[in-house]
Amino acid sequence: MNMDFKYVVDQFADIQVLRYQVPGFEELSLRQKQLLYHLSEAALMGRDILYDQNCRYNLRVRRTLEAIYLHYAGDRTTDDFRAFEVYLKRVWFANGIHHHYAEDKFVPGFSEAFFEEAVRALPVGKLPLAEGETVETLLACLKPVMFDPEVLPKRTVQSGDRDWIAASANNYYGEGVTQAEVEAFYNQKKEADKSDTPISYGLNSRLEKTDGRLEEKVWKVGGLYSEAIERIVAELEKAVPFAENEKQAEIICKLIDYYQTGDLRTFDAYSILWVEDTASQVDFVNGFIETYGDALGLKASWESTVNFRNEEATRRTQTISENAQWFEDHSPVDARFKKKEVKGVSAKVITVTMLGGDCYPSTPIGINLPNADWIRRDHGSKSVTIENIMEAYDKAAQGNGFSEEFVWSDAERALIRQYGFITDVLHTDLHECLGHGSGQLLPGTDPDALKAYASTLEEARADLFGLYYLADAKLVELGLVPDAEAYKAEYYKYMMNGLMTQLVRIEPGKEVEEAHMRNRQLIARWILEQGAGQAVELKQRDGKTYVVINDYEQLRALFGKLLAEVQRIKSEGDYAAGRALVEKYGVKIDINLHKEVLERYEKLHLSPYKGFVNPVMHEERDKDGAIRDIQLDYTENYVEQMLRYSRDYSYLK
Numbered sequence: 001m002n003m004d005f006k007y008v009v010d011q012f013a014d015i016q017v018l019r020y021q022v023p024g025f026e027e028l029s030l031r032q033k034q035l036l037y038h039l040s041e042a043a044l045m046g047r048d049i050l051y052d053q054n055c056r057y058n059l060r061v062r063r064t065l066e067a068i069y070l071h072y073a074g075d076r077t078t079d080d081f082r083a084f085e086v087y088l089k090r091v092w093f094a095n096g097i098h099h100h101y102a103e104d105k106f107v108p109g110f111s112e113a114f115f116e117e118a119v120r121a122l123p124v125g126k127l128p129l130a131e132g133e134t135v136e137t138l139l140a141c142l143k144p145v146m147f148d149p150e151v152l153p154k155r156t157v158q159s160g161d162r163d164w165i166a167a168s169a170n171n172y173y174g175e176g177v178t179q180a181e182v183e184a185f186y187n188q189k190k191e192a193d194k195s196d197t198p199i200s201y202g203l204n205s206r207l208e209k210t211d212g213r214l215e216e217k218v219w220k221v222g223g224l225y226s227e228a229i230e231r232i233v234a235e236l237e238k239a240v241p242f243a244e245n246e247k248q249a250e251i252i253c254k255l256i257d258y259y260q261t262g263d264l265r266t267f268d269a270y271s272i273l274w275v276e277d278t279a280s281q282v283d284f285v286n287g288f289i290e291t292y293g294d295a296l297g298l299k300a301s302w303e304s305t306v307n308f309r310n311e312e313a314t315r316r317t318q319t320i321s322e323n324a325q326w327f328e329d330h331s332p333v334d335a336r337f338k339k340k341e342v343k344g345v346s347a348k349v350i351t352v353t354m355l356g357g358d359c360y361p362s363t364p365i366g367i368n369l370p371n372a373d374w375i376r377r378d379h380g381s382k383s384v385t386i387e388n389i390m391e392a393y394d395k396a397a398q399g400n401g402f403s404e405e406f407v408w409s410d411a412e413r414a415l416i417r418q419y420g421f422i423t424d425v426l427h428t429d430l431h432e433c434l435g436h437g438s439g440q441l442l443p444g445t446d447p448d449a450l451k452a453y454a455s456t457l458e459e460a461r462a463d464l465f466g467l468y469y470l471a472d473a474k475l476v477e478l479g480l481v482p483d484a485e486a487y488k489a490e491y492y493k494y495m496m497n498g499l500m501t502q503l504v505r506i507e508p509g510k511e512v513e514e515a516h517m518r519n520r521q522l523i524a525r526w527i528l529e530q531g532a533g534q535a536v537e538l539k540q541r542d543g544k545t546y547v548v549i550n551d552y553e554q555l556r557a558l559f560g561k562l563l564a565e566v567q568r569i570k571s572e573g574d575y576a577a578g579r580a581l582v583e584k585y586g587v588k589i590d591i592n593l594h595k596e597v598l599e600r601y602e603k604l605h606l607s608p609y610k611g612f613v614n615p616v617m618h619e620e621r622d623k624d625g626a627i628r629d630i631q632l633d634y635t636e637n638y639v640e641q642m643l644r645y646s647r648d649y650s651y652l653k
């Protein structure tokens with residue numbers, strides 16, 4: 001790999017843009033590279049769909065801003081212009097005018113007067129004017145959308161007594177459609193469906209009201225978003241001849257069929273074929289998949305990821321799965337709570353080559369699909385870890401000052417540098433492949449007995465299983481860790497995060513809410529108390545607090561002890577004990593420590609949110625035009641990439 005590779009590409013507002021590498025791409029066959037090429041093109045072609053789904057004005061805003069950015073003849077060094085640039089970068093990052101995570105509308109740092117002047121100064125031909133539209137009507141439309149805080153304040157609203165659909169700025173429902181109407185419309189369909197393999201009602205359409213009647217406008221060829229979907233289909237057709245096997249060709253053809261018909265039964269058939277394909281090395285997601293963006297969780301945003309299996313890293317998860325019974329038999333939990341026969345989940349590790357739609361620029365590090373419950377029940381699911389994205393996060397964090405500020409000494413920093421990444425991914429593997437699947441309920445225990453505390457305790461159980469085994473000699477024997485010291489890196493990071501640094505994501509005065517965060521604090525605080533200053537302690541130096549681990553073996557024994565207790569709570573359905581554990585250790589925050597951590601973090605000027613630019617894929621042709629190779633280029637910057645995508649992959653009106 002290129003040692004000069006720059007992971008950090010851009011930084012603005014609360015965002016850091018990174019670049020990922022695609023190790024192993026060169027070793028793929030030309031045929032696989034061509035398959036990846038066409039799937040990657042298809043991954044970029046739905047970009048406009050997501051903008052329009054997020055808010056109906058997003059494309060016009062983006063195009064107007066880009067016209068200003070490209071053709072503005074005035075002074076580009078003024079505060080207004082600089083703030084304008086930041087705003088445009090944020091719109092690109094969020095695929096619209098609302099924050100990608102917090103959901104609220106961006107507040108422009110430049111004046112309305114500046115915007116108006118900049119628009120008026122442009123040649124009319126450069127503006128995204130619709131038929132019969134003038135500069136006046138464009139401004140009248142966009143000014144309140146961008147500047148009035150009362151207009152479209154939040155992308156997706158999912159709380160409070162108001163009408164969630166009416167209050168959400170997104171574009172999943174037509175004007176005047178109410179939440180009650182949507183619920184009645186889909187509940188009726190769901191209740192009429194007696195099968196135990198129901199389609200995902202509403203997944204691929206906008207629900208509109210015409211003359212008082214509700215009607216689904218389906219996203220398909222010949223329907224809504226047809227111009228973009230036709231391009232996706234054409235590119236998928238080009239991918240078919242390069243499929244690695246017949247089954248994969250069938251999968252791509254089924255997806256094309258679905259895009260052409262919009263039939264959700266066909267989508268299910270496609271999803272089943274897709275989840276059953278474990279043979280192909282190249283894989284992809286392309287479609288209307290996740291429903292987080294819709295207040296009612298019905299309508300899916302468009303997304304795409306293209307990837308190939310990392311064979312070496314996947315051997316790691318296979319080794320873990322193959323030894324699942326050994327891990328179960330040797331765990332520190334009571335024999336009554338162990339599974340007699342345990343099956344590890346086979347997860348694969350992948351390398352992405354392209355991110356698109358709702359996976360770009362902000363992207364997940366793991367994917368578990370398909371979403372339909374009955375398909376998961378009857379056909380299973382694919383669980384993947386995106387290692388080249390995790391690696392980019394890890395590399396970008398090196399040298400950003402974080403570990404210099406929060407880690408106790410050079411000894412721990414050296415451990416983390418040497419083993420931090422491998423033990424981090426290994427802990428995730430153990431958590432996913434074994435942790436959640438281990439253990440059993442006693443006969444007669446209600447699986448829902450732990451109620452609101454269930455997910456925190458479940459995450460704690462899986463984390464503890466992974467932590468306990470990270471330090472086991474078995475991992476060295478299986479060749480999963482380089483040596484018997486490696487686990488210490490993850491132990492230190494885990495305790496520091498759980499006791500201190502994860503607090504940077506919580507506002508002053510608030511408590512810990514999210515299940516994964518509660519779980520990490522629960523474990524770390526319980527250990528701190530049980531260790532009573534021996535295994536672990538918080539030490540002060542120069543007025544700052546640090547985590548110090550005095551005895552790693554004792555720490556491991558405590559992880560084992562807590563694992564046994566959390567498993568007991570789950571197996572017996574001991575609600576009172578589970579509740580006490582979470583409430584005592586997982587929820588409340590030491591106010592002074594929180595304040596200190598926030599102040600120290602603030603000084604580092606780090607961005608809480610990160611996303612990625614994609615590599616550029618080039619087809620290399622020889623003299624007579626035949627494709628000789630596909631090459632990756634890592635030199636494009638964030639602004640260049642966004643402008644190129646808007647120029648070359650924009651199909652919607």
Ligand code: ZN
Nearest residue numbers: 431436459462
């Ligand atoms: Zn989990």
